[in-house]
Amino acid sequence: MIRRHAIKIALAAFGVIAAILIADRLFPPDLGKLRDHSTLVLDAQGGLLQAFPAAGDVMRVPTGLEQVDPLYPAMLKAAEDRRFGLHPGFDPFAALRATGQALRYGRVVSGASTLSMQVARLLEPKPRTLGAKLTEILRAVQVQAHLGRDGILAAYMTLAPFGGALEGVQAASWAWFGKPPTHLSPAEAALLAALPQSPERLRPDRFPAAARAARDRILDRAAAAGVINTATAQAAKADPVPVDQRPLPMHAPHLARRLAAAAPVGAILRTHVDGKLQRGLERLGLTQKQRFADDADLAVVVLANQDRKLLAHLGSGDWLARQVDLSQARRSPGSTLKPFIYAVAFDDLSLHPGSLISDMPQRFGAWRPRNFDHDFHGTVTAREALQRSLNIPAVQVLEKIGPARFAAVVRLCGIDLSFPSTEDPGLPLALGGVGIRLTDLAALYAGLADDGRILPPATLQGEPPPSPRVLVGSAAARAVLDVLEGSPSPNGIASGSGVARPRRIAFKTGTSFGFRDAWTVGVSADYTVAVWVGRADGAPRPGAMGRETAAPIMFKVFDLLPPDHGLRPPPQSPGHALFQAVPPPALAHLRQDHSLPGRPGEPLRILFPPDGAVVETLKDGVSLLAAGGTPPFQWVVDGDPLPAGASFWPPQGEGFSRIVVVDSHGRRAETSIRVQMPDN
Template sequence: MTRRRLLAVGGVLLALVLGLGLADLLLPPDLTRLHRQSAVVEDSSGTLLRPFALADGTWRLDSDPARIAPLYLAMLREMEDGRFGWHPGIDPLALTRAAFQAVSQGRVVSGGSTLSMQLARLLDPKPRTMAAKLTEMARAVQLQMRLGTAGVLRAYVTLAPFGGRVEGVRAASLAWFGIEPAHLGPAQAALLAALPQSPERLRPDRHPQAAKAARDRVLDRAVGAGLLSADVAQAAKAEALPTFQRDLPMLAPHLAERLSAEGDKRIRTTIDGNLQRVVEGLARALSAGWDDGAELALLVVANDGRRVLAHVGSGDWRRCQVDLTRASRSPGSTLKPFIYALAFDDLSLHPGTLIEDAPQRFGLWLPRNFDQDSHGVMTAREALQRSLNIPAVLVLDQVGPVRLASLLRQVGAELAFPALAEPSLPLALGGVGMRLVDLVMLYAGLAEDGLVRPLAFVHGAETPTGRALVGQPAARAVVQALEGSPPPPGVASARLTQRGRAIAFKTGTSYGFRDAWSIGVSRDYTIGVWVGRPDGAPRPGQYGLAAAAPILFQLFDLLPPDQGRRSPPAQPDHALYHAQPPAALARLSGRGEDTVLSGPGRPRILFPPDGTTVEALADGIALAAQGGVAPLKWIVDGVPLADDVRFWRPEGDGFSRLVVVDGNGQRAVSTIRVVTGQ
């Protein structure tokens, strides 16, 4: 060939390439239908929890060939496009064969469509005309150029019709067989390979004979192509066809709906799919036995990373679509551990401090215990274990309800008080609205030595650093006390379950028996249970220990044994680790005194004085105290300061609580308002 001819051929080829490129830019394929897919929410392993239909009711799930049985993909190529991957989108040999057969026999014997051409038709359906066929051919080449072989295959198995409103192999496998497409057997794969040829005429629930004949033809072709042995194909032909389309999975429906509303098409959660299925079954069985309209909400959390392993927003989604894990309800006594934790952290209370459980008036309020009785003198540990009301109010009076509410909010909990109402002493008995998700978050913080982190619902999300509510000694003192709580009915020991797991748990009952709670922590897990009526109506006699705690222990028994171990104490000589309290903490004072009952020479804060507004200067706020037994230790908003500190630098404006503690544990308190002048 001469140089001139070579240049001419090269010019023609270049013009052709440029022409194809220009045509591709000017007339790109419309991929809107491919991109319009059902949102899916998956468990931590990628197994489907809940898909969402498109606006027109179509179930179109993204189908990844890597997660589809290879046998199905091989059958698909054998039936639809034997040279797929070897042609540019159109198969000249197949088109020539189809044309010759049509001319010689006077009818269409075989089609020449490739998977790329079928994809073009699925993306832009048109009437079957010669012009439409030519357009499909051009689009097929264009799609092959744009998407490549792997992209065309993925798009086809996502858009292929399988009867009714089901599109894509993943949706079809779930709807017809209830399994993911990776687990398709020979008979199932053959049926799905046949269905797209005529999805309505071959529907097995409506036309079983036609569906069986089509399936068996695919099996015969598979034998001829060496994909199956004859005996395997014969056994597959004997398998029954599906007689109905199943509902697609509906696990963790409340959580899935909330996460999907954020707009992502695919969300992988932290949920353990197998555990979720069992927990939902338990919830349905329990709620079905209640004839008063009661519901329940459950959360199971792995303390490591705060991963939510199981989430139940109500006993049955079809009956109650409100996510009750996020409903604001009265927490009853479930906040008492945090009242004691703050007092322990301040060293204003020791687990062995004696408290008198006797009637006491707080202004116009005269709280009573749940059993309407008084129980005399006992330790703080026992008062917490028995969830007695009067001791808890006494301790909250020392800690301060405003401070407790402020600290709980600072670590991320939502507290709902009536409009214009300030936190007050009834907070100890449930005088606030709280959500199950927040209570579980707080209790998981106790399990991690007082460090509170948000719960994680999405797999792979970065673990927040968290915020300290109390220090390690205080958190461990509360957990140890709660491990000795009285067991619920039917549980031999609250400390141990069948798996030998130590469980620290607390129950709560709101006023009028409206809410029954139980929250429990072990080394590896935190579980929360709420039982009540969504409308807030009373359920007389249904209290936390009887209605919620047994469910808590049932859930713990579904979990594997704990593997974690608590680290050695960071401060082994801390007073809270001693069995006996310091002399100054031997007994809790009555109301109106800002320290425990005392020995002589207790400390006194000279500056800043209690109840004042103090401006922070450049060096901070001066700290001065006298009296007590050296050394004196300053604690500001629950955080100990350095031993030799003389000035405290606040972070900003607001209220702060300053405590000075002497060597015997005696203390003085000053609550001030800080103005930084910034």
């Protein structure tokens, strides 16, 4: 008999469990609202840079237990669900107590709604009827089985309403206290526990007396439950309640908005931005912008040289005044591309830092460039010409390496150079006759600190790093940085002074035609800082030069950065002609012929186009340049020889081609490329 009853009970229990599992499978809880949260952009430490509204324009910020002060969930359970850890989602003792009180007093005295039931109601809101209450109880048990107790707390802290468009304790803490909920006072934790009970009726900014009374009741319950002692509760009641709802954090707003626009709604985007540095940069940017009297603005990009992490970003000095990201604007770079022109010439072994260059009046076709100071300085070294940013020597060096080839090499590194649609790269490129973005310019300079390897800025954590593109070799990159460390500093600023210890900074300034754009980019061992100053509408700012306008800001940004831990590699390379104290005879003067010298016995090689490159043809065709060997050279493309002395090859269409060069002794070098026709 006992065995038969046991079997019946077991079968009945099995049937109940099976029915529950089948019902759960047929009618699963809808947890989609937990995933339908705000898009979040976070800094490298996990702090909030900016949150963007979820569906319905609510600010629903997902929150986990590890993100809140432990005092808050303790007060929450004391006020809303004292047996939270004991029941399966529905508390029958609380239900019996509430029913008995209602029958005795003829009105609702206390509720029986558990936190799990509140979560079920937040997930699937329904009219307050008896049938809806029974459904809510079943859903509460079901949801708690799915999420677990910690999951229930996290769901409540994400979905609970706190007034207006605020949902979730993290959004509420920022809005009412101006800080994350990781550290809360007893008064703050009690107010956050009270507000969801009636979020509109208890809004502190509208009904401060009601909010204070509700908070104080939570403090009394917490003291009665032993969460805090009575003295702490009484002291907390003396704290004022907030009377203003503050905006949620808005740091790196231009960057955050761009990232959020490219991500699915509800994405959590963790960046490499250093939160403390970003906040300091924003304060600095606002201060500097307020000093401009002509509606000028600024943009700043800070990169880590080692891995190109974007550590801080300023799209404008004041987001409320200008929401256009000026770091993405294509503007004339002035003289800031000169270091890369010299770097390519150094890399070709067609120039040495000690090579002599004539800084005298010269014509380049119909164009006669002048120096910024309208003077001529006679014969100078390449080092001096770059440090003093002399225009005529830079144009000569660009003519030597070829503007089309220089532009192509830079573009092959992923840098966007913008020319008028009807023009090919020309010699004015050396003086700023091109458009470039501040972010691209920062990437170029950071590449010099990485021995000539160019990478785009790394913005988001977890993204696979791209393969670096080689602009120049390590010797040439180090040579340029060595030269730029001797650049003259702005008045009143000592180059190399840092907050903790001397910091060696190689930097270059630039001023575009008509004083429309002022630039400075600086490179230390660990960091690159790029600064642009100008008017967003491109209007001239007479007298506003990069050296006096942007450079002081760059040095102030460096003072916000930690000390450098890396060391700048020395430019010396044993046996390398580029770093002999005195340039070799072949490089004593800048030679203006179009054959590049090589060291004795240097093999013939093709400098451009590089092997495996995708090359966009220009108006005159694809530039051809070789070094080493013994001129004259004969070029052969796909088996067809080009005319003697050819320096361009005009392809007839897109596709793969093999390019061969042969010198006067029959030595040869070859490369394979893919030709791409320009977009119309």
